[in-house]
Amino acid sequence: xxxxxxxLTRVRKISGQSAALEKMLSADSECMEVLQQIAAxxxxxxxxxxxxxxxxxxxHLGSAAESAxxxxxxxxxxxxxxxxxxx
Numbered sequence: 001x002x003x004x005x006x007x008l009t010r011v012r013k014i015s016g017q018s019a020a021l022e023k024m025l026s027a028d029s030e031c032m033e034v035l036q037q038i039a040a041x042x043x044x045x046x047x048x049x050x051x052x053x054x055x056x057x058x059x060h061l062g063s064a065a066e067s068a069x070x071x072x073x074x075x076x077x078x079x080x081x082x083x084x085x086x087x
Contacts, residue, residue, distance in 0.1 A: 002055050010048045017041045049085060053078070 021037045
């Protein structure tokens with residue numbers, strides 16, 4: 001996977017944001033602060049998903065090295081992942 005270090009940095013950031021949210025909830029923080037933290041986590045996860053999806057599409061679906069059948073199978077895998085993510 002391309003930019004593995006960058007992706008891991010994103011995941012660690014999300015982990016930190018999640019831990020901060022847990023502390024906020026334990027401390028009975030203000031609702032708006034909690035909502036802002038949830039929105040930040042969602043944005044970070046969406047960014048991670050977009051980056052991984054982009055690399056997957058370029059590497060697998062845009063590759064001339066794969067046969068049409070392999071690309072079609074990969075399209076189905078991507079669609080399944082997107083459907084699951086968008087639920």
